Amino acid sequence: MNLLHEIAFNSMRFPQRVAATNTTESMTYRQLWSASDLLATRLDELLGTQDLTPIVVYGHKSPMMLVCFLACAKSGRAYVPTDVSVPDQRVLNIIDQVGPRIVLSTVAWEGGKAALVSQAPAPHLVGRDELDTLLDLALRGGQVPTYPVQRQVSGDDLFYLIFTSGSTGEPKGVMVTADCVDAFYPWALSLATAQSQQTSPFTFLNQAPFSFDLSVYELTMSLASGGTLFCLTADHLAHMRQLFDALARSSVDVWVSTPSFATMCLADRSFDATLLPRLRTFIFCGESLPNQTAAKLLVRFPAARVVNSYGPTESTVAVSAVEITAEMAAATQPLPVGYPRPGTRIDILERGASTSTAVSSTGLVGEVLITGDTVAKGYWGRDDLTAEVFSAAGIDVRKAPEVADGAMCHDTERSGLIPALAAATASVRSYRTGDRGWFDESGMLHYLGRIDSQVKMDGYRIELCEIQSQLERLSYVRAACVVPVMRNGIVSRLAAAIELDGDIALLGDTELAAKLHVKEDLRLVLPHYMVPRTIAFIDEMPMTPNGKADCKRLSARFK
Ligand code: AMP
16 A cells, blocks of 8 residues: 555545645535646646646645645656745745746736746746645536546655755755655654554644645555645634634544644643544754643643654654653653664764664764665755755665664554664665764663754754755845854754945944844845844954854854
């Protein structure tokens, strides 16, 4: 079985079951399947069957987005999810990089429509009206011709391209294959369903926008198991009242979010098992899980398990996980990020080591190297960046169990430790994560931060160099440096020091107006979370002896 087969099967077994809802729109499995068949057919009409260029899907969390994703996958094309929260210029940059012949927009998108026309060649925009017509056909329940299974993405074909922050100043597209997704979701489901006696299908909470790979967790788990995806939209998230009303109606069994989101919910005393009586599993990924958050969740949701998982987009969502017990939450700080999943081998690279000299010795601190069947193909159109961090030959995980000291995985079914390599498949790549970590004696991975200037804030992955590079593209900026401001061990905000090229009066009447001007300019090209909250104009950028902006000195200024 692969993911698409599972969804096909579920649409036959449970045609009337709700596959996805965002409280204003819902869709059953049958509707999802029929509408995506119709859209896949439409894509072939527009493109022919030979053109398999990825398709950009623009919108927000609605069942229609899933129709688009499925239609792409069914017709042999990768989808590129982009969210409405991303500024148009950044979406257009992504479109420019991918060069799609078609953009599917599930929302009215005036800015995009106008901008796409000026692209050469201009992609065809299939808008919400046209998608609604297809959906109407599917909803009316008429006979929808079945789309041929042979066209589906499979094996090493790209399943999706997710763009993450890029240190070169442009977002970079991670190429995740069908094999990666098919290797990932059964393990993810085993995390969600371990120890559960429940026989009815689960409802999975979706917090992250579909343009973040965290959402692939619940999206694949839910559709593969015939469950319901409960999407929290930007409207729900804008006000605590709306959010808690939506949660109260959600009946979620499995919660997937960034730790930051759960921490925010915990600030409200009503966030407990009375609000979410069916909740049995919290799955976290994407940033450090604070001990206090885990401890509070275990008290307020006594029947729920808390799972901390770890992984970058480049290795398909998550590659290690562990259940956090109350004892761990009290005694181990920071919390561990778990045992490698079957099919993944994790090694630690000492400073200066190459991927071929990676080891997994207990206690050794170094860069985390991930090898296995969920490691992506590389970065779209960026062979240079791909070569820096991905290697095709890597370590052959099928041959190396005897050196896999620390690379153990937790087999939830057998509830014991088994060699991480046993289930590895033939197509194996390695990825140097830039994360620092070490293995303890039980074979569990611990995360110790980054070796570079990438940071996580509220679960968002941010390359500080990307912000710096966008600042330095502004005509009035001579030099810029962006630093994270830490509080209680986590990034609480970003601060930018800027040396202007000219008089500050050109930007505004007051210093405050000038700072707002800079932020406005950044908002046009960067998502909101990448726009530094603090801006300081400085006379001269302090430099290190080797001629780089001295970020350490600047950090002290923003304490
Ligand atoms: P993303 O590609 O957005 O999922 O970000 C991946 C990065 O997030 C990783 O390389 C880590 O730096 C960080 N990360 C992911 N999971 C965890 C975790 N459980 N604890 C700490 N950091 C994490």
